[in-house]
Amino acid sequence: MLIALAVLFIAEVSASMIVVTTTSDEASDSTYGSSTGTGISLREAVMQAADNPGDDDIFLNSGSTYTLTIAGRDENSNLTGDIDISDSSGSVTIHGKNAIVQAGTNTSNGIDRMFHIISGTVYINRLTLRYGLVTGSTVTQSGGAIYNSGTTTMKNCSLHDNSAEYSAGAFSNRSGILNLIQCTIYNNTANAGGGAYNDTTLNITNCTISGNYTTNGTEYGFLYNDGNVNMMNTTLSNNCEFSSIYRRNGIFTITNCLIEGALSSSSNGVGEIYSGGYNIIGYLKSDIFTQTTGDIVGTDSTPANIGINTTLTNNGGPTDTHALLSTSDGRDTGTSSGAPLRDQRGYLRSSIDKGAFEFGATASSAPTDINISSNSVDNNSPSDTTVGTLSATDSDSGETYSFVLVPGTGSTDNDSFYIDGNLLKTKEVIDYNTKSSYSIRLWVDDGISTYEKQMTISVNFNNPPTDISLSSDTIDENMAAGTSIGNFSTTDVDTLDTHTYTFVSGTGDTDNASFAISGNTLQSAAEFDYETKNSYSIRVRTTDNSFDYYDKIFTITINDINDSFFCIDASTTQNQTQPISIPITMNNLTNIDIQAIELNISYDPAVLTATGISLTGTVLE
Template identity: 95%
Template sequence: MIVVTTTSDEASDSTYGSSTGTGISLREAVMQAADNPGDDDIFLNSGSTYTLTIAGRDENSNLTGDIDISDSSGTVTIHGQNAIVQAGTNNSNGIDRMFHIVSGTVYINRLTLRYGLVTGSTWTESGGAIYNSGTTTMKNCSLHDNSAEYSAGAFSNRSGTLNLIQCTIYNNTANFGGGAFNGTGATLNITNCTISGNYTTGGTGYGFLYNDGNVNMMNTTLSNNCEFSSIYRRNGIFTITNCLIEGALSSSSNGVGEIYSGGYNIIGYLKSDIFTETTGDIVGTDSTPANIGINTTLTNNGGPTDTHALLSTSDGRDTGSSLSAPLTGTSVSAPLRDQRGYLRTSIDKGAFEYGATASSAPTDINISSNSVDNNSPSDITVGTLSATDSDSGETYSFVLVPGTGSTDNDSFYIDGNLLKTKEVIDYNTKSSYSIRLWVDDGISTYEKQMTISVNPNNPPTDIALSLDTIDENMAAGTSIGDFSTTDVNTLDTHTYTFVSGTGDTDNASFAISGNTLQSAAEFDYETKNSYSIRVRTTDNSGDYYDKIFTITINDMND
């Protein structure tokens, strides 16, 4: 866990856990994530604004310009907590874009990206807010007022996979693809998003997206994306399902640019005829556009991001696909909730469900067990996490977060819905741990402090020996049997030694290697046929148990 503690843009400390200058900046947090193998969670301060100020484009070491992410050791998750990251103080003085995902897996949640500015005249100089060559997922994010001189005002998915979920992309500009570019071989998945008011500056067209790759778009609303058409598909596979598109669609005329329908779309009109209607599609004409029926004002209608409200008179109302309708070519199903997180009922086209009511936020976090045994190693499951929520069918994500009671977060980690140990737990060092958890149902969140207690150590209660006889005349060093210990602390390890006391008469005639009893002499039945030893088992907390064993010598008739 890396907590960003300053809104200043600094690049002086890349060592994990270190803080110099005015604190840990966002840029330094990304550096420190690269310095720490495995997954990393980066937390921004709720509602804060982070402005990039270190000028210098076109380097990929995260020292200047945009923030470069190239961590291949695990997922880098940026918890925006409704913060803003900007490359300038307005839409004309940005020093660069905000993020360049060079490689690796990145997840960004609840973050606004604005005032990015990219200049240049090639496809590599595109993406006003984000340039992606990795695998990136953005959820509940807003990208607005970004620009690129050449292409892709908001984002350029040059060669990676980009998943946009419940995001709003608006008022971005570029010469080609006012909002975005999706490159050859790249994959772009857009679900429950609103895309509005993106436009091109040079009259060259394609207000939102210029596509050469593969696109799946579901339950998304496009409005007022100006200049020729909302989407232009030149190559690749472009499938739209249950979408609401005000304005025009366009494909190339070279025979390879068809936009495919997964069904149940409503489209204002077409700029070309390379679109095959299927079940549930409503497509207007240039002279008689389809009755899209949305409030053209982009505003807060509930949820983390702005939307266009669907009007009661819209032909997209109650004409969407069923809840289980598959997204063509993928295993993704239509979302149960709209962009705001409101439950879909009669299923409308687009990102907004008319007449839906707000979902409830989680009200508690529960754990199946809040204690862990002493001497538990790393990667042991403490308990299973769950949420209390009046809504049914929710999917939850759990995160360890900074804040009151987060003192011992670094001693644990979360794997899905399992809380696990990250280090050896020692009761003698610490008898309880304080952690702070956060649950997210996709729209609303809830935080809670929890105490994880350590079960005190119990001493061993018995020792067993698998075999207590040995034939006479066997050479010294012969294995006799293996010791084992009875201990309620099942994760304890044990060592075995000879000790002085009652029954130790013949300790010197034997040896212990690991947990194996061995002879230390050659025995003669006629001389002595029974030996007494005293053995101690000691657990890794220092508690012990002693037991006397009788070792019998077998007569071999020599």
């Protein structure tokens, strides 16, 4: 078995867990952590995420259906109609767990779309959105399932049987960034752009887009585009009307795609449709297309055959796909450059086919275990301490993984931890006396399959330090700053512990600023003068590697050292042959203080000979 290191698909830092506990549509519990009705609804979970600073993980119940029933439209406070998401303090991740969110019970009684993403960063995983219904004739009344103005990533989602009277039956991306990965968009309808509208940035990878249409049957079956689009390894089928895709403005780049039907591009707009190569395109409705290596493009009278099973079905993986036929011209003719490692179903690509389905590919194996490099944490560890590195056991190689703390059996203490990349970290100070072990529940996702596991994190009990010693607590006066005074050592029954030493505030800290600590060595931070001050008080803390500590006050004594005096007599000039007597007076000196007296005599040797130089006199007390 291969143990693969984890790489997050969604980078979560200190995310809070909000569990949706009722399928009812309620809007009364907007405060984080409150639950006064039948439980926490999906609408209330989004409200609580906005109320709670930081990132939030919202968990739906696996396989459940959530129907929006609070009628109302065109307000952005998440009280009625669609669910409004606007969280400026962090990201919102909705873990659908293969649940369904619907705005009605069929295609004709929907109260609104499902989500209006006003701003912020949103991730939606493994969720089906259906029966959205938006009426009206303005741009804000578009997007039957989602209206996006934030930065949104959807993965392993299905959007089907949604409609918008104006445009964009499935989604309307206006002033936002929308990333669609391994999604299926089918049977959506609108007056223009049966499936979608985009005016900013749209990235579509490993998706199937099928059977979207306009109400009059003569417009643009899937996408009406005014922004920039990058489409990779995607299959479009049965969106045929005037064209499957219409580019009015913006840059539209397609690579490794199978597109049944036509592409059309306005000659009056800015930009064009570019090929990244290796596409099969039914035909063109205009000539604004840069064909390149590996492209097969048919004509209006003889469209290219993309070679798929036209029945949309479950061929494996979380979402439905169109299977590639063995005779398809798209088989083994794609490019590996930029192509996803796996197809939409999560099957390993080999020879690289065009489109979302890899013919003859190997099914992905689900992760079978979650591992952590350490399942214990030291007592008194502060928040943000790394407990261990997470990894997954998986027979597949080259996978990337996301790890999430999830609700369920054994999730009692999830709120005490968070996941940063592939690291499990503490969210609070760990105190052995309060709790000696913690129970958490983790979920690993390889992009297709998931695995959950309960883990116990134990707290390492630690004996705190009991004393600090200093090898020397004296220093001579007049020594330069930076002079070493002595070395600290710690008394600790945990003999393998290491210790750090710092000055701390408190009783006895009066002179901390006059000293420095380098490693375990106490140093002077000033030049001391015995006559000015001969005793200093400092407060020092020793901290072990479990963050336990001990404080102690030390008195540092300054040694008195005899000072040196340089006595310079005022200039005296004598010009004679008689003995010279020069008086020198040095006040306030004692016998002990006088170590040496230096006389500097200068003379002109041409006229004077110095002989018999001697020093006599009396010390005056």
